Amino acid sequence: MVSLSDHESTSRDKQPESTAPAPTVGDRWRALPALVRFPLAALAAFAAILALTSVTGPTGDLRIGSVGYYMLAIAGLQLLIGYSGQISLGHGAFMFIGAYTMALLVLNQPALPLWLNMIITVVLSCTAGVLVGAATARLHGPYLAGATLALAVGLPALTVRYPELLGGSNGLAFSTRGAPASLAGVITNTQWQAAAVWGTTLIGLVVLATISAGRLGRRMRALRDDEAAAGLAGIPVGRTKVIAFVISAGAGGLAGACQAYLLGTATPSSFTVTLSLSLLAALVLGGLGSMWGAFFGAVALVYVEVWGEELAHALALDSNVANNLPIVFFGVLLILVILVWPRGLHGMASSLADLVRRGR
Amino acid sequence: MAEQPILTVEGLTAAYGAVTALNKVNMTVPRGGICAVLGANGAGKTTLLRTLSGLKRAEAGRVLLEGADITRIPAERHVHHGLVHVPEGGGVIVELTVEENLRLGGLWRAGRRERAARMAEVVELFPPLRERLSRPAATLSGGERQMLAIGRALMAGPRVLLLDEPSLGLAPLVTRQIMDMLLQLRADRDLTVVLVEQNARSALSITDHGFVLNQGEVVMEDSSRRLLADDRMRHAYLGF
Numbered sequence: 001m002v003s004l005s006d007h008e009s010t011s012r013d014k015q016p017e018s019t020a021p022a023p024t025v026g027d028r029w030r031a032l033p034a035l036v037r038f039p040l041a042a043l044a045a046f047a048a049i050l051a052l053t054s055v056t057g058p059t060g061d062l063r064i065g066s067v068g069y070y071m072l073a074i075a076g077l078q079l080l081i082g083y084s085g086q087i088s089l090g091h092g093a094f095m096f097i098g099a100y101t102m103a104l105l106v107l108n109q110p111a112l113p114l115w116l117n118m119i120i121t122v123v124l125s126c127t128a129g130v131l132v133g134a135a136t137a138r139l140h141g142p143y144l145a146g147a148t149l150a151l152a153v154g155l156p157a158l159t160v161r162y163p164e165l166l167g168g169s170n171g172l173a174f175s176t177r178g179a180p181a182s183l184a185g186v187i188t189n190t191q192w193q194a195a196a197v198w199g200t201t202l203i204g205l206v207v208l209a210t211i212s213a214g215r216l217g218r219r220m221r222a223l224r225d226d227e228a229a230a231g232l233a234g235i236p237v238g239r240t241k242v243i244a245f246v247i248s249a250g251a252g253g254l255a256g257a258c259q260a261y262l263l264g265t266a267t268p269s270s271f272t273v274t275l276s277l278s279l280l281a282a283l284v285l286g287g288l289g290s291m292w293g294a295f296f297g298a299v300a301l302v303y304v305e306v307w308g309e310e311l312a313h314a315l316a317l318d319s320n321v322a323n324n325l326p327i328v329f330f331g332v333l334l335i336l337v338i339l340v341w342p343r344g345l346h347g348m349a350s351s352l353a354d355l356v357r358r359g360r
Numbered sequence: 361m362a363e364q365p366i367l368t369v370e371g372l373t374a375a376y377g378a379v380t381a382l383n384k385v386n387m388t389v390p391r392g393g394i395c396a397v398l399g400a401n402g403a404g405k406t407t408l409l410r411t412l413s414g415l416k417r418a419e420a421g422r423v424l425l426e427g428a429d430i431t432r433i434p435a436e437r438h439v440h441h442g443l444v445h446v447p448e449g450g451g452v453i454v455e456l457t458v459e460e461n462l463r464l465g466g467l468w469r470a471g472r473r474e475r476a477a478r479m480a481e482v483v484e485l486f487p488p489l490r491e492r493l494s495r496p497a498a499t500l501s502g503g504e505r506q507m508l509a510i511g512r513a514l515m516a517g518p519r520v521l522l523l524d525e526p527s528l529g530l531a532p533l534v535t536r537q538i539m540d541m542l543l544q545l546r547a548d549r550d551l552t553v554v555l556v557e558q559n560a561r562s563a564l565s566i567t568d569h570g571f572v573l574n575q576g577e578v579v580m581e582d583s584s585r586r587l588l589a590d591d592r593m594r595h596a597y598l599g600f
Contacts (some may be wrong), residue, residue: 068554112506153594215467218456218460218463218464219464219467221455221456222453222454222456222464224454225454225455225456226453228415228435228447228451229450229451229452229453230444230446230453230464231413231415231434231435231436232413232435232436232439232442232444232446232451233436233439233451233465233467233512233516234436234439234440234465234516235436235464235467236434236436237435237436290430300372
């Protein structure tokens with residue numbers, strides 16, 4: 001039985017097809033090769049960030065920068081969990097490595113430029129990723145989760161073990177060069193920092209997105225679905241898993257370096273197990289299996305906390321309650337989103353976009 | 361003197377813990393032969409294929425592919441040697457599209473042009489796949505999935521194809537189509553096929569040779585025609 005309203009909607013559906021046979025802008029955009037599309041998108045995003053930071057104050061700049069490095073870490077985790085199907089509860093450990101590498105480089109080799117520090121950080125955290133990935137490539141599911149969790153618990157304790165080098169529980173504090181002198185009147189230091197973090201993040205994201213859209217990404221998705229079948233198709237299972245781990249560790253380390261650069265400190269208390277679990281929660285909240293999920297997850301991770309604090313402040317709540325309000329918010333949001341949109345905020349956004357498209 | 365068999369299995373033994381699943385299995389498969397491996401549930405048929413393709417470690421014995429020892433090489437290297445295993449259920453990656461699945465099979469091939477040529481050949485062979493190239497493999501029917509699994513294996517350009525229960529869950533007509541296609545492949549490109557089947561009658565109808573496994577041992581091997589005719593055999597092991 002076709003009801004009248006059904007009939008209407010189908011005829012409405014057909015109309016755009018007949019009137020607009022030419023490919024839309026969106027179609028043409030999607031037809032571009034990934035190597036052109038992703039850098040262009042990153043440039044557009046960078047311009048948007050520059051525009052955004054020109055209207056926000058120093059606190060706003062810092063938050064925007066935080067979204068940037070969280071996004072990078074979550075995107076790295078996305079490649080590992082969403083694409084290659086391995087779980088990590090210890091990605092905070094790679095951020096720890098990145099942050100301390102950055103801090104030690106700035107303190108001991110102040111002459112090095114920022115970009116070189118970033119590259120050294122990536123190399124070091126990838127090396128750590130090789131070690132961890134090779135050791136855990138044979139582990140699955142809960143065993144892998146346990147092993148990586150141990151890393152997140154154990155690694156920050158190094159700071160207390162080597163207090164002269166790593167600054168103990170107070171961590172390392174340093175000051176970074178702000179905006180270059182030639183730009184002194186044009187942009188503020190915090191704007192410059194946010195832009196540097198986003199520049200790094202976007203380069204990292206372009207790399208991650210290109211990998212996941214290409215041959216390596218396809219191999220990863222294959223072994224996530226069926227390891228035995230992937231092996232039988234000729235995919236080197238162990239090596240692909242380790243590669244995924246290494247790339248994701250590199251992204252985590254770079255994110256840690258950005259965090260240290262933005263805050264001017266590296267302290268062990270920033271890299272507790274909670275951080276690793278928050279990254280995972282943000283990834284699931286944002287949506288598994290798409291790089292957009294990383295963006296939504298990072299925004300939620302930063303701004304749910306901000307709004308929770310602001311609300312607590314506005315209501316003049318007792319500090320015991322106020323401190324926990326952001327966590328409650330995040331938890332409730334996570335549960336609600338997963339109940340209604342199992343594919344996370346990204347899933348919500350794409351189903352809303354579908355609705356809008358159909359409504360037209 | 362007969363030419364060297366393409367696949368030789370000597371004293372192959374495999375075990376799950378203390379349970380021996382394959383016990384000193386010997387078999388030879390001539391080039392271009394299609395042979396059936398038959399037997400009841402738990403006889404060791406799937407274990408035999410898994411051990412041949414390196415998914416399961418052999419405790420003892422050897423597997424020779426055209427005289428080269430491939431017993432201990434890792435599963436993903438078997439493709440390079442021309443031995444491809446289509447596991448039970450096909451092992452189709454349901455979240456990838458049909459085209460991506462096919463590409464997986466040819467991943468290790470270096471030349472882009474060679475891969476494209478293979479792809480064209482495979483979709484030629486399986487017209488239903490051509491119409492569904494950009495669809496997720498999850499949307500395929502059981503028969504189409506089996507075609508995709510075999511197509512993906514063919515992308516690797518195998519000399520020996522190991523098929524585990526391609527007729528599982530398929531309608532008799534579809535099973536027939538797949539069996540006919542195997543005969544066609546053998547005729548066209550001299551493909552050697554080792555076919556594991558529950559459905560002994562349909563398997564024996566297209567194969568030239570059959571091995572009957574029972575409790576991990578080859579209890580009988582003969583030409584498919586004679587196995588079909590042997591009443592004792594049919595009642596004891598093949599159940600029809």
